[in-house]
Amino acid sequence: MTTAVTRPLTVTARIADADGSAPAPAVYTATVYMNTHDDNFDGYEPHHPLAAATRRDSSPLRLVFHASSRIRDHEDAADAAYEVGNRQGADDNGQTWPDNIRSVSVGDVIKITGPDASTVHLSVDSYGFSPVPEPTTLVALTDPRVTHRD
Template sequence: MTRPYTVSARITTTDAVGITPTTGPTTGPDLFTVTVYMNTHRDNFDGYQPGHPLAAATHPDGTPLRLVFNASTRIHDHEAAASATFTVGNHVQADDHGQTWPDDIRPVSVGDVIKITTPGHWIIHLQLDPVGFTPVPEPTDLTALAGTSATSRL
């Protein structure tokens, strides 16, 4: 089985660095920032396929829900950040800035895509597999940011 080509990119934008009211800094020299794209395809539990529609998990006001993890011996690479995201997204613990997964958004599950911005501003997208993660190209079928009430029905 061949894997699809993946692309990593270093993107420096003015909106990549900021402060949000609930999480503090959204990126920095020692932070992994994560956005979860919920797979909204009817067969989402069969895994993500390019072309499946995805909706970003958001706060009630429509701003993206970003999880933030400090680079450490526990979170030392993108896969460790993805694993920590799965833990937070299944209501087990909070991210490193105290943010928990909202109760009205379904848990992170197989078929979802996790976007990780590393401390060096490299961006990688990982699909959640039944066991582990697989790099995927940047998704192109993103729906409008879904508020928590819309995402809870996913």
Template sequence: MTTAVHRPTVTARINTTGAPAPDTWTATVYINTHDDNFGGYQPHHPLAAATRRDDSALRLAFHASDRVHSHETAAHAAFDVGNLYGADDHGQTWPVDIRSVSVGDVIKITSPDHWIRHLRVGPRGFTAVPEPTALVPLAGERVTHRY
């Protein structure tokens, strides 16, 4: 003999807003606000994290692929987005009121396994630097037009 049993259905909603997928590289760009920012980044230079218009963090995301597979290739992808060459893998583009990513800026890259490297943008690529400590608000780096 069998007996029917009613089991309740449980539905759970997991909030993943802002949480990257496990195979995702993330990038945060720090704009060099020093007077001589294009001369290259120095540890004493003040840096401002790029943000959206509402001042929330701008975190670019790139899925692990043949194109993005290392800290350096993720930095190249972030540099491209920061120079208006497309969007990240979630469709996020560079804010039009922040200057383009340039020599002297620093890009923080977090790998899918959570290893973090800070890479300074140089004239011919990227160089690892210690984690920046001179962080300032972005206010002065927002622009009203592009050149």
């Protein structure tokens, strides 16, 4: 004997913006600043010089993470950037960490801009992150402790 089962109708809708395009996903972007001070692995201090991580062609390296159950806030995005910066995967656009730059370490600073355009600077600590003021001492990424040649 067979019994008929009635399923409720399911409608999948794609909500579009006024111009007909789909809304952009909420995105966090990360910029990693490598600490180039002699005592860089002892932690970040506001007077330490920092160099923004770049691609091999010297263009800015911006890591992108879509808001999700894994990326819910600025600190989650910083944690994801730290993982990419330690060659443990890629960002949500498939971008990996350049092989000519050292891994992200204690003393570095990660700048996270959230979907609402708010920006937070977080220093990498031995465990987790600490909020810090926006760095003011930026230098070119030429320090041999940060970059290395193949």
